Amino acid sequence: MTARTLYDKLVDAHKVCDLPGGDLLVYVDFHIMNEYTSPQAFSGLEAKGLKVWRPGAHLSVVDHVNGTRRREGPDEASKLLISNLTKNCDKHDIALYGLGDPRQGIEHVVVPEQGLVAPGMLIACGDSHTTTYGAYGALGFGIGTSEVEHVLASQTLRYQRLKSMRVIVDGGTAPGVTAKDIIMQVIKTVGAGAANGYAVEFAGSTITAQDMAGRMTICNMAVELGARAALIAADALTEAACRNKAHSGSHRFSVSDWTSDADASFDREVVINGADISPLVSWGTSPDQTLPIGSNLPSEVDMATPAAKQALTRSLGYMGLHEGQPLKGLQIDMAFIGSCTNSRIEDLRAAAKILAGRKIADGVTALIVPGSTATRIRAEAEGLDKIFSTAGFEWRPESGCSMCLAMNDDVAMDGERVASSTNRNFEGRQGRGARTHLMSPAMVAAAAIAGHITDVRDFAEKEG
């Protein structure tokens, strides 16, 4: 038998049949919905007189629009999205982790927490960061609303097999370097969109040394490379992470089935040295516009083409920066810790370690929104909420996407600079005119204390 990649094994295992034109019909083991990309799918289903193929295979969560200070949506339109989802789930007999449910939270934090993901699964969701599940050796990918309707009606998707890329990160990393820095380094090296049309498998000793939270951070943000799927081979750690969860009993798998064969070949391979990675900060409006803390911003003279020059000017203009300026020392207005990239208990602990016994700078508004209700409760049991509040962070009592996309009332104002543990620094992402700098949760904590973008390693040293 020819050697196969993990990606190929996952696709093959879910193939229902071939379709004309070379595409496949693939079976979706599990499908997740949120309140803002599902309404038109349900109404489409109803308009066509179709019913849900297998209601037990779907989960809905409320996470994108809800407020985090109090339970409901911040405005009437948000309330309508939430009540509409509730109505649709009732009508079609679909599980809903709504507001007030102890299992509620950001979809990609909730799913692993509840043991709904296991190696070998195919998981779809109307959200691009569904790549997160690759951390478990599962094939997760984002779909649009028309495809949400298609999955509801048929439990399948029409699928085009992707090309394969392997990103190998090897060797130890320096202190202060986190999973967030690893994936930001990959995006910086390969380029935003460089993995359009690819499934990316992460391998190498730096990757396997990451805990599950770190692996999820890496697979989550792989979509910023353009990857439609991100994968890490299943191992003993994956297996352990699938145990003792609410849905653990639903899965039968053997982790050794969900790895690439040793001699499998990839269409593209990228090798990165773990030792070359420093804590990174994004400076522009695309996730590959990233530099090690301690660098100066690029200059026009470094740009190879007129188009690159133009892009640089536009990004600098939007971000209120000038060429050659040092990254360190940029004054921030806000600090945000949250999002499906970095709001798990491990992320909260890492930030709390920096904040313990310190205070955030005057004039900085700092928010922490735990990724799920269960994460918040666990963090409170560990006393992390006290550390955050004493330092001056607002510890939000409800969880959700919050200022990752600012669809609720957690929004940065025009021109405000935000140190953020999120995944996208696009124009307007955190508010119209808001200026986002992506970094690890510990780096956000350090920036909040200093009042400007700074090197987390200075803090760790003082502590030592």
Add this chain to the structure above:
Amino acid sequence: MATIISGKAAAFAQPNVDTDVIMPKRFLKTITREGLADGTFADLRFTESGEKRPEFVLNSADWRDASILVVGDNFGCGSSREHAVWGLRQLGVDAIIGTDFGGIFYDNARKNGLALLIVSKAVRNKLLAFAGDLETLQFNIDIAAKTIKAATQIFEFEMGQTCQTALIEGKDETFDTLKLAHKIRAFESANPNATRLIVNK
């Protein structure tokens, strides 16, 4: 759905235009697909007080009615929101020519009759120039032949068969798939693992 798309092309060369920029979040709080034309590129088209920004190409008198866009690399990256595609259609965009597109955006497009044409960087740059020139901004796209005619020259583009068929026939994929219901059921009985998970309510 016709196989020929002809109309004015507009040049919009900015790279990495994400779906947040195509459809800002404040327009996403809706449970229908309608009413999204005004939201499309809203922050590029309008100032905060609602005035048209003269520098945005679709605000200029000559390109206001463009139905084809020639775009920068990695157009449509980011969020999965299909609202971006609905909005582009409602704004009157029939085709977009670029070097590569965000994957989910690419799939969403064909389901809504939006043709995404992939060309090389060199061809894209040429087409950007043609689209930016009043003499040559009229393009003619043949989906079946996979060609773009611009300034009397013919360029080929890439498009998978699924996409091509979807655009030409405009059939509903859900109904087509449900014709294969027996195969889906056969898969389910042969793969007990695939159906084992039932989400706790």
